[in-house]
Amino acid sequence: MIGLLKKHRYFRDHDLKSSYDVVIIGAGAHGLATAYYLAKRHGIKKIAVLDRSYMGAGASGRNTTIIRSNYLTPEGARFYEASVKLYESLSQDLNFNMLFSQHGHLTLAHSDRSVNTMMERAEVNRLVGVDSRVVYPDEIKDLCPQLDISDHPTFPILAALYHPPGGVIRHDAVVWGYGKEADKMGVEIHQYTDVTGINVENGKVTGVDTNRGTIHCDTVISCVAGWSTLVCDLVGVPLPLTTHILQACVTEPVKPLLDKIIVSGTLHIYISQSDRGEFVMGSEIEPYSGYSNTSTFRFIEDLAMHMIELLPMLGHAKILRQWTGYCDVSPDYSPIMGLTEVEGFIIDAGWGTYGFKASPIVGFTIADLIGTGKTPELIQPFRWARFYENDLVSERGAAAVSH
Amino acid sequence: MAERRLAQRQGELIDRSQEVSFQWEGREVTGYAGDTIASALYAAGTRVFSRSFKYHRPRGLMCCSGQCPNCLVEVDGQPTVRACMTPVEQGMDVKHLNAWPSLQRDFLHLVGRLTPSFGMQVGFYYKTFIHPRRAWPLYEKILRNAAGLGKLDPEHRRTERFDKVHRHVDVLVIGGGEAGLEAAAEAAEQGRHVALVEEGLALGGQLAWGGPRSNGRLTALIERVNAAGVEILQPAYAGGVYEGLLVPVFQGRTMHRFRPAELVIATGSIEQPLVFGNNDLPGVMLASGARRLVNQFRLMPWEQAVVLTSSDEGLAAALDLADGGVNVLAVADSRRGADGSAIEDAGIEYLAGFQPWQAKGSKAVTGVVVTRDGEHRTLACDLLVMSGGSVGQTALVSQGGGGIRYDRDQRRYVPDSLPDGMRVVGAAAGSAAAAGAVPAQAPKTGCKQVVCFCEDVTTKDIALSLDEGFSSLELSKRYTTVTMGPCQGRMCHRNSGLVIADQLGLDPDSQRVGVTTSRPPHNPTSFSLLAARGYEPVKRTSTHHWHAEHGGKMLWAGDWKRPYDYGDGDSEVDAVHESLGLIDVSTLGKLIVRGPDAAAFLERLYPNRFGDMKLARVRYGIVCGDDGSIIDDGTVARLSEQEYYVTTTSSGAGGMEQWFTWWNAVWKMDCEIVNVTSTIAAFNLAGPNARTALSTLTDFDLSNEAFPYLGAGHAQIAGVPCLVLRIGFVGELGYELHLPAAAGEHLWEKLMEAGEPHAVKPFGLEPQRVLRLEKMHIIVGQDTNAESNPLEAGMPWIVKLDKESDWIGRYAIEWYKRRGNRLTLVGWEAQNGGVPIEGTQVVGADGQPAGRITSSRFSRRLGKAIGIAWLPVEQSEEGTAIRISDPKGSTIPATVTHKAFYDPDGERLRS
Secondary structure, eight states: OHHHHSOOOOOOOOOOOSBOSEEEEOOSHHHHHHHHHHHHHHOOOOEEEEOSSSTTOSHHHHSOOEEOOOOSSHHHHHHHHHHHHHHHTHHHHTTSOOOOBOOOEEEEEOSHHHHHHHHHHHHHHHHHTOOOEEEOHHHHHHHOTTSOOSSOSSSOOOEEEEETTOEEOOHHHHHHHHHHHHHHTTOEEETTOOEEEEEEETTEEEEEEETTEEEEOSEEEEOOGGGHHHHHHHHTOOOOOEEEEEEEEEEOOBOOOOOSEEEETTTTEEEEEOTTSOEEEEEEEEEEESSOOOOOHHHHHHHHHHHHHHOGGGGGOEEEEEEEEEEEEOTTSOOEEEEOSSBTEEEEEOOTTTSGGGHHHHHHHHHHHHHHSSOOGGGGGGOTTHHHHTOOOOOHHHHSSOO | OGGGBOOOOTTOOOEEEEEEEEEETTEEEEEEETOBHHHHHHHTTOOOOEEOTTTOOEEOOOOSSSOSSTTEEEETTEEEEEGGGSBOOTTOEEEOSSOSBOSSSBHHHHHHHHSOTTTTOTTHHHHSSOSSGGGHHHHHHHHHHHOOSBOOOTTOOOOSOOEEEEEOOSEEEEOOBHHHHHHHHHHHHTTOOEEEEOOSSSTBTHHHHSOGGGHHHHHHHHHHHHHHTOEEEOSOEEOOOBGGGBEEEEETTEEEEEOOSEEEEOOOEEEOOOOOBTTTSTTEEEHHHHHHHHHHHOBOOOSOEEEEESSHHHHHHHHHHHHHTOOEEEEEESOSSSOOHHHHHTTOEEEETOEEEEEEOSSSOOEEEEEETTEEEEEEOSEEEEEOOEEEOOHHHHHTTOEEEEETTTTEEEEEEOOTTEEEOGGGGTOSOOOOOOOSSOOOOSSOOEEETTTTEEHHHHHHHHHTTOOSHHHHHHHHOTTOSTTTTTTTHHHHHHHHHHHHTOOTTSTTTSOOOOOSOSSOEEHHHHHOSOOOOOBOOTTHHHHHHTTOOEEEETTEEEESOSSOHHHHHHHHHHSOEEEEOTTSEEEEEESTTHHHHHHHHOSSOOTTOOTTEEEEEEEEOTTSOEEEEEEEEEEETTEEEEEEOTTTHHHHHHHHHHHHHHHTOSOEEEEOTTTEEEEEEESTTHHHHHHTTOOSOOSTTTSOTTBEEEEEETTEEEEEEOOOTTSSSEEEEEEEGGGHHHHHHHHHHHHGGGTOEEOOHHHHHHHHHHTTOOOTTTTOOTTOOTTTTTOGGGOOTTOSSOOTTHHHHHHHHHHOOSEEEEEEEEOSSOOOOTTOEEEOTTSSEEEEEEEEEEETTTTEEEEEEEEEGGGOSTTOEEEEEOTTSOEEEEEEEOSOSSSTTOHHHHO
16 A cells, blocks of 8 residues: 555656667567666666557557466477566566466367377476466366356367466556666656667667667667567568467456466467456467458457357357457467577567567566577577577467467 | 326327336336336436446436446346346346445445545556565455456356348448438438448437427438338447448347448447536436437436536537426536527526536535636536537447547547548538537546546546656556446547646647547447357268267367267277278368379479379378478379379368469469369278278279279279279278268268178277377378478488479478488387377486377287387487376386387288
8 A cells, every 4th residue: 555655657758868778679568578677687777668659559568468388399388487487476576566367277178189289288388397287177167167068069178278377467567567667777768769770880780760860779679579570671680470460359347257267279269357357358360461450350250159159158248349469470489589690689579479478588588688698598499590590499289379 | 207207298209108117126117118227217216327337436327328337237137238228128127237235335435435545546456465475366356356347147058049140231321310311311212222220219319319399300301211211220239340341230139240332420429528526426417318318208307407518519408408398507618708698598597617616416416516717606406417519429430440530629539531432421520519628627626527437537547647657648548447448438538638638738639649549349249149140160071970870979170070989999990900990081181183284283292203103003192381391191193194183181171272272373383273072072991801892892803913002093882983092091901982972871881781791890080090000100280290391200201302393392301301300200119007198298317308299099909008209319219218208297118119010011001
């Protein structure tokens, strides 16, 4: 309650200076987390975070807030587990309650092939220390009584991957929490500042051009999610990405009664209920690529049809709002992070549908990379050069369901 | 009841001769046919309809037109029903939503009043409940208990029938007000097929609720519309405007998916509330809402009313209400120079330049304080009518791709650009009377000045958010949740924009304020309605029913249903090994590639060589992606010089057809691709007695000499023309028969008959998996993943790097060859101990995953567990001991092997 009595000014406006040590493009959860850890852990404070819109306008404000680490590859599972661990103490670290609600995550299997995939994820998870196991209908019923585990649905539930630490968090609060602490340490957040060019001389970054003037700097980090290919085009760094839209929707708030996150790859849906009582739901990325951000009716029709098969109680719930966001999909469904062929240009891209849940560890490791000059072990597998070395991290089995 | 109604008058919607009774909070209420739940309850004396979302403040009727959240109730178990838009029905059960223990006495309202005013200020939950961390689950429980509006019944099952109709009309008009009716009539009179959607209970919009003066005009207009043959859907609402002018319209339990050639948006305007202290008290109503109650339902529940306005709309409303029988005491007009003579002529006090300050009362309005230049005047009243001007309802325009801009002169949002095929008419287009000046910054009165009625956001909340640095409409919206409630900003979008612009000292159309995006659906819509009647297509083979009738456990396999087994998988495996089995493999993808370039085409698609294939032969092949990974496998039979018959995996059929046709389009080769997957059935007759049994049904020479392993030939079998492929996925002598699906059931039964002397058994998917695993035949997608290349998958022999033509994946595979294998696909066997589970891991010395178990079964024939695994090359030598993980934490020892477990030299296949 004490916090309520104090007057806060979380975010300040600044004039744009002519030089910074580090320029971060994109004031979303990734960019602000990076700024925070750079200032906090490495004492680099002359940082400008630029965004062409408001803080968290892109994927940070459009995702469906699910945090989990039950990935298929050991590299992925270790990386996301480190992220979950940071999330678990983030409210305290940033002194901002992010309403992190860890009630568990169930990925349903409706075919014996997908039971195998669940088993593989569970085993990889167990061996690398992620809490995750395969459960069968009796236990599923105990964990989530609302699910129809009978054989009436078109696709009966055969098993599920149960991941107890999985949860949801207030996504905007993550952006604001990192932003306000970064601001406090002197990081400058410049909203409505559009990067129009990145200057490179002799293979090294020298600055960025913006609609508010030119900035000199020797390190630029691109944390712009769906716009990564456009920003990378400014420096000529090629990215093997396709951009797709991903849709989501939310219901009117009703009394909370579903505390698990439910995911079904076969039905292409997932759902959770927020602490406010809204059901938050989504589906697969759209198969076509492009920058159209139009919501489709087909999305909510199909989603509703599948959802009431799984959770018949939702019949009376009402969908209030649907929206879209951009997702960059890489060939192996893993992100692309770290150094590029342009010295001083660091990328953080290819986040498909799994970027938000990585925000803390992205900030942490990218900051370490800049602070120490060495690529941290955790993100070595996701390096940009892997596409030249054909050393991919095949995460399709765990990431193809878009949440 | 009757005494609360005014005298009968033209234009009323109620039928006083017909009473309707229903339950409200457990007691019976009687209204008239034609009443809404809201009007009937109002007539019965109900003033508090709901409690607000956060502070649980009592709320009464405000808009009476389905825009605001104040009358949300539960009806027959359905939460969040708008009482003002729902006609009463005999026996319906209506309850309040968000209050405990009752609407009148709400515990949480009390809590809110007792805690200091900062207790539930905006964003309080971000700043509290942080320490200690371990207490958060408890705090969260409290928060969750307080959250949510309605309740869902966990046992609810959809039992009614819901439907979906696809509609194509020349013109679809959304909105049945004056402008919509006129547009519809005009179009229909030109001979076009016109449908009109109206969400209200009466056509005519303001002509209907605006008093008796316009009744004549309305009657004439409706006659014109009917005469022109306009189809009217009412009450029904448009759920949004999607790409290509797709407009889902919901009427009762039916979804009409309209695709009109022309879409006319005639959604009118929405009257806006004024912002002042306690502006949410029951008894504070929008002028249009009060006029609806008086004119359409003839309610007269008030002693005296005061009208607060900032536009001429309020003046008209005051006169209309007075005419309807309401005792209007005064009109406070925040404008100074407006003409109030008509008001004074009607004997009503006109207070020019007076702004609303605060409403008096605790659960109902008892008076109002208005102010001008520091002068306060208190007026006693029990109805406060407010009119903050109207904004055009442009949400559907922007959802459909139109642009919206803020008009500074009119102080409201107007359509700017329209997508092809869309037209906006009437008030939605901005032709309604200009909204007058709204007091952007309401006086600081010390009581709540509600901006967002859904989410209980006040001017103080918005000010706090801006002070804290959430200094734009978008950030403030996300922090305070203003505009994010069930009304989707209908009641608060303009006012919040004005409040924020004013506080930041910016123009309402500046970058930091601007217009927030209107998101579909247009009205909250239930899952039941959206799901309509669901269709989940399933593919069935020609012998589906035979399998089901003979004990086949039909399970999903991709888009198909296939028999898992027929009750005894073990004996099905034995039958194939020892005598004879029959499996339906019709789900295999089947493509015919035909034309002069057919051979060259396949040479480019496959790493294999097909150009040199002899006629009447079949060959196993894999398909690789550009990155050299295996994307599918199957067999290719050469039927003639220019014709190949290609099978793909069951799940890969669609993808392979696309892959083939895509490349054919790119390369422009002279061949054609026909997908015959569904028209051709396929059965595999396998086992040592396959030849003997099949011979009884055909004259075709099946002898090993005439038709050896990997032969392909045309034969008449039981009178059915078949393509016979001598291949052996299951490891025994076998004939895969491809035939017209129409004859599938016939041939299947003939084969079963012919096999009877050999105790033939049908076998399912699971026995087939055991059989193929004994032969170490891989299943693409199970034993391979998106990164598996043929070199590492143990099939270097299939890759013809010396082919003269280029082929897809060649570049990558050459690269892999230079790099050398890192992983390799091998077999393993575990003699003693358990059967590993598919998906478990080969554990390295450090206890971490080193390899993956992709297949595992216990083979009764071999008396051991066998399987396939991906291993690092250095651990993959024949005979290497490996440890396989188990979910329980132990490990299972196993030995690497490279040869097939069963009949490694293929003698039985070739026999």
